[in-house]
Amino acid sequence: MPKYKVGIVGATGYTGSELVRLLSQHPDVTIEFVTSESQAGNKIQKIHPHLLDIADIDLISVKEIDKHKPDLVFLALPHGVSMSFLKEHGLDKFAIIDLSGDFRFSSRGIYEEWYKKNHVAPQYMDDAVYGLPELFRDKIRNARLVANPGCYPTSAILPLAPLIKNGLIHPSSIVVDSKSGVTGAGAKPKAGLHFPNVFGNFTAYSLVNHRHTPEIENTLQKHTGYSTEVLFTPHLLPIDRGILTTTYSTPKKPVNKDLVEELFHSVYEKEHFVRVFDEPPSIKNIRGSNYCDIYATFDERTNKIITVSTIDNLVKGAAGQAVQNMNIMFGLIESTGLKHIPLNP
C-alpha cells in the first residue's frame, strides 16, 4: 500500500521519463501528477510511447497541481526554468527535489559566473542541500529543497572524495577526464547531436569552462574541508547512456596500490549503490541501474593515483539519485524501488 504521493514537474525530457520509469514501480509511492506546459491535456505515452499500457498518465499544467497535495515534488526542468517555476508557481510550499543546476551552489556569484545568467530565486540557495547521499545523507534527511547533483559531478566526486578527505592527494590540479553518452545533453534536437554527426564520432567539448567544474570543486571542498582545483574535460561518447570518468591526481604522502584499493573498499563497503571493482569498470555493467562502479589504483612509475568510475547518467546521474534522495527524506530504506539490475548485454 503506497504511503506517499509525489508529483513530477516537467515530462518531456529524459529525466522526466526516467522518474516515471522508477517511481511507477516504487512500492511506497504513487505518482499523483506529471506536468508539461507544452503537452498538458495529452497522455504521457504521446511523448514517451514506451510507456503505453504502463503509466496511464494525463499530463496537466503546473498551475493545476495544488489540489493534488503531494508529499514531494520533483522538478525535471532545464537549468534556469527550475528557479523560475519554484518562485512563480509557489512550489516552495512542497518538499522539492530539483534535478536542474539552479540550487547546487551556495554562492549566487559562482552560479551566475558559470551559468551566464541571473539567479532569480537566490533566497532558496542557502537552505538547499546538495543531494549526494553518500556524502550528505544526514542533511538530506531534513531538507525541504534538495539540489540533485549533476551527472558528471556524481561520477567525479564519488571517486575523489575519499582520496581528498583522507589526505591522500594534493587537492589542487586534479585532472578529471570524463566521457558521457548523448542523453546527458538533453532531449532537444541540435546539429551537434544529430545522429549522423555523433555516430562513429567522438570529441571533446567545453574545455576549461564546463559549468560542472565549480560544482565538483565546491562539493569536494564542502565535504572535505580542503580547497580543491579541478581541470575538467568532458567528451561526447557515441552511445545513449552512461558516463565513464578517469581522474588523475598526485599523492601528498607515500601510498601504494593496496592502500588505495583498501581505502575505497572500506569507505564504500556499506553503500547500496557504490561498487568497488578490482579492474576498470565498463558502462554496460551499470546501464539502467543506480550503481556507481569505481576502480582505483596507483602507478608507482609516474607517482599518480588513477580512478575510473562509471554511472548511468540518467539514473545515478539524475532520476535514480533523485529517488534515492526521496527515500531518505521519507525515512524509507535507501534502496527501496531502486534495485534495478543493470541491463547487460
Next chain:
Amino acid sequence: MPKYKVGIVGATGYTGSELVRLLSQHPDVTIEFVTSESQAGNKIQKIHPHLLDIADIDLISVKEIDKHKPDLVFLALPHGVSMSFLKEHGLDKFAIIDLSGDFRFSSRGIYEEWYKKNHVAPQYMDDAVYGLPELFRDKIRNARLVANPGCYPTSAILPLAPLIKNGLIHPSSIVVDSKSGVTGAGAKPKAGLHFPNVFGNFTAYSLVNHRHTPEIENTLQKHTGYSTEVLFTPHLLPIDRGILTTTYSTPKKPVNKDLVEELFHSVYEKEHFVRVFDEPPSIKNIRGSNYCDIYATFDERTNKIITVSTIDNLVKGAAGQAVQNMNIMFGLIESTGLKHIPLNP
C-alpha cells in the same frame, strides 16, 4: 516469502544471465542453483560482472543439482546440448523449460532436416509443449517440458496468428522480413560478430534456409489449423538487443485498414505483454522488457496486409517468455516479476 525453488542449467550465455536478472527479483521464486560446466567453482560475477553485489551465486556442475530439489529447471543451453543434458543427467525428473530449439518440433524429421543433426532424445518430443503463452496457455499450464520459442518465431507468430486464424490471409507465400540485434547470435566470439565487422554494417543472412522457418510454419499450423508457407529472411542489425519483423501477406477476402486494426486490438486486448500500436513500433520502446509491440495495416493500392512487430530477443524472445511460462506452470499471475519498464532512451 518466495514459494518456489528454481534452477538454471547453463550460465555463460546471454539467456542464462537474463534469467538471473529476471528471477533474482521475482517475488515468488528463489534461484536455488546456476550451473556451468566450464565455470563450476567460480562466482557468477566472474563471467557477468554486472551482477556483482546483486546475485551472490556460486556456479556448480549439473551433476550436483539433485540435492537442491528444484520445483522447475531452466535449460539455458545451446541447441543440441539441451537434449543431451536432459537425457544424460536425468533432468526429466524435473519440470523443465528448455530455451534451446531441441523440443520445439513435434516431428523428429523436421528437426533433423533443418538442424542438420540427429535428435538424441526424441522420446520427449511428443509431450513437449510450445511455450508461446498467448497461443498455448492452456497446454503450458500442465506441461512437464516446455519448449521455449525462438526469438524470430515469437516476433513473427504473434502478428501472423490472428490473420491466419481469422481467415484473413492466404496462409501460403507469406513473407517475413526480420531484423535482429547481435545477441540473438549468442555470446561466442566469431569473425562475423567481431565488433568492427558489425559496427556501421547491416546484412541479410541464411536466406531461404534459416531453421526458424519451419518453427514459424509448424506453430502457425498447430494454432490455426491451416497449412502455412513462409519465406523468412533474417538480417543482422548493428545493435545489441531487439528484433523488428515486417510481414507481408495477401488477403483472401475483402479487408480494409480499420478491420485489420480492430482485429489486433480485440485479439490482444487482454494480453499482458502484447501492445497494439497505431503506428509502426520501434525497438527501443521494448528494450529490456517482455513486451511484443504490434502494428498492422492494409495497403489498398497493392492489396497487401503489412505487420510490423518488435520484441527484445533476450526477454520476450527468450528469458522473459520463459519466466512467463514458469508463472503459468506455477499458477501465478502471468506478469509476476515481469513488469520491467522498457529502457528508453
Next chain:
Amino acid sequence: MPKYKVGIVGATGYTGSELVRLLSQHPDVTIEFVTSESQAGNKIQKIHPHLLDIADIDLISVKEIDKHKPDLVFLALPHGVSMSFLKEHGLDKFAIIDLSGDFRFSSRGIYEEWYKKNHVAPQYMDDAVYGLPELFRDKIRNARLVANPGCYPTSAILPLAPLIKNGLIHPSSIVVDSKSGVTGAGAKPKAGLHFPNVFGNFTAYSLVNHRHTPEIENTLQKHTGYSTEVLFTPHLLPIDRGILTTTYSTPKKPVNKDLVEELFHSVYEKEHFVRVFDEPPSIKNIRGSNYCDIYATFDERTNKIITVSTIDNLVKGAAGQAVQNMNIMFGLIESTGLKHIPLNP
C-alpha cells in the same frame, strides 16, 4: 589539366559536401563555385570542418554564379527548392544535374500527389532525363537536365530491372523492404533523428505512402515497358551511411537458382559500378564508394525470387551517381574520379 568547370548550388547538406569530396579530386574538372544562401561569405570548412586545408572554397550566393561560366551545375537542394531555384535564378541556361526529387517524374500529377506540393516549373519535366546510367545511359549523354535518382529507388531498381525486363517476374505486387542509414533523411536536426532516439533503435516508417514508391514504379515501367506495382517499406537503420534493400517477387515462368544468378552476371558484367555477389552483400563493403552490390536467388520451396542489394546512399544514391552522370554528359570514361575503394572496416 582539368577540362571542365562545374558549380555546386547548395553546400550545407550532405549531398553538397559529398560532391565537394568527389569533385575536388576528379582529374578532369574544377569546382568553380559552391553556393549557400545562408552561409555566403564564409569558407566551406566553417560548415564542413573535415574539408579544412583540402577545399579552400569561399561560399557565394547563387546570384553571383553567372560570371563563372560553368559547364555544368549540380543542384544539391531540398525537394521543392530545386524547381524554384531553376526557375527564379535562370539556371536553365546551364547543363544541370538536379539531386532533388523535383524532376524525376514525367507527370506533374504524380509529383503533386506524392510530394503534396504544387510543381512550380513543370515546363522542364518533359525534357528531364532520369539519371540512372545503367538503364538510361544514352539519353543522359545528350541531356540538358538530369534528374538524379533517389537513394532508395537506385537500390531497388537495379536489382528489379533485369527481372522485369526479361519477363521473369510478375511486375505487380513486388515487395521492396528497404533499410537506410540516417544521412538519407538529411542534415537538418529533428526529434526523430536526435542521436539518443536512433541509437540502438530500429523502426519502419512512411508505410505505404513513401514518395519513392512512384519513382520506383515509373522508372521500372519506363525501362521495361511493363506496368509495375510495388509495395515499398522503408526502415531507419541506426548507422550513418548505407542502404540495404531486400526484394521479393513471384516468377511468371519456371526459373531456378542458376538461371537467376546467371541473368545478373550477364546483365551487369560490363558495368563499372554494379558488382554481382554470390552471397548476400553487406553495407560496409560499399561504404564511401559508388558501387551497388547485388545478390539474387530463387527459393524453390516458396517459389519466390529474392534480391539483396546495397549502396552508399550518399554516393551511388546521390553524389557519386551525379558525378557518374556528369562523366557521361562530358564524354569522359564513366568511372573517372569515382574509383574510391570502400572503407572497410
Next chain:
Amino acid sequence: MPKYKVGIVGATGYTGSELVRLLSQHPDVTIEFVTSESQAGNKIQKIHPHLLDIADIDLISVKEIDKHKPDLVFLALPHGVSMSFLKEHGLDKFAIIDLSGDFRFSSRGIYEEWYKKNHVAPQYMDDAVYGLPELFRDKIRNARLVANPGCYPTSAILPLAPLIKNGLIHPSSIVVDSKSGVTGAGAKPKAGLHFPNVFGNFTAYSLVNHRHTPEIENTLQKHTGYSTEVLFTPHLLPIDRGILTTTYSTPKKPVNKDLVEELFHSVYEKEHFVRVFDEPPSIKNIRGSNYCDIYATFDERTNKIITVSTIDNLVKGAAGQAVQNMNIMFGLIESTGLKHIPLNP
C-alpha cells in the same frame, strides 16, 4: 606509369587490407604480391569482399616472394611475427616498412620488458628508423628498415613533441588519456571485442602497463633530448576507426593561450598531414584519411596545457603513415597517393 614495385606480407589483418586500399590507387607503385600463410592460393576478396573487382590479387606464401624483386616490402604482421619473418625468410635483403612493434625501440631490454617476449632479431634494432615523418623525415629517407609507429603513440607524440622540444612543459608526469576505436585491437575475434560486449559500452584498459607507454616516452626523448615520463591510459571506444587523445601537462615557464596556439601553427604549418584546429577536433573529420588534427590550449585557472588530437588509427596510425614513409624512401612527394578526403558524415 608506376615506377616502383612493392609487396605486402600479411593480408588477413586490417593493416593489410588498408595497405591494399591505399597502394592500389597510388600512381607510382604497383602491388606485386600480397602474402598470407593461411590463405595462400585464395583471392584476396575471399577475406576482404569489399575488394571484389578492385584488386584482383592471388595470395601467395611468403616463401614465393623472391622472384617478384620488390623495391620495398611492407610487413603487416602481428607483434612477434614480424621479427621472426624478417629473420627466417631472408626479408632483410629488401627495404622494409614494418607495421608491428618489433623494431620501434633501440633497446632490446625495453622491448622484452613491455612486450613480455624475447626479441629474436635484435641485430636489426640499431639500424631501424622510427617512421614518424614529421619528426624523423631525414633519417627515414635513407633507411633500410622503418619501424612504423603505433597508433596511440602517433596520436600522442605529434601534440606533445612541440611542447617539450620548445621547453614549454615539464617533460615528466605528462598525462595521456587516449580513446581508440576497436580496429586498433586487431581483426581476431575475442570475447572482449564481441559486438554485444562493445556496443553501447566504454571502458578503460591496460592501466599503467600498456606497451605504447615506452614507445611514447622513448620517441619523445629521442626527438627532444629531454627524458620524459608519461602516464598513458587507453580506453576502448564503441566505434570501428579513430583515436582521440587528450593530454595534460604543466608549463615550466609562463605561457598563455595565444602563445600555445601559435606554436602549433608555426611548427606544423608546412606539414601535409597535420592540421591545427581552433577548436577540439572530432574523429569523423579524419575518418579514412591520413590527417592528424590537433587542438592545443592553456587553462590559466589550473595552469595546465591541454591538447586534443585525432587520427584514423588504420591510416595515419598504420597503413597511411607507412605509405607516407614509402613515399619519402622513394623520393616521391610525401602526399602522393594519400590525398583521401575524410569520409564525413
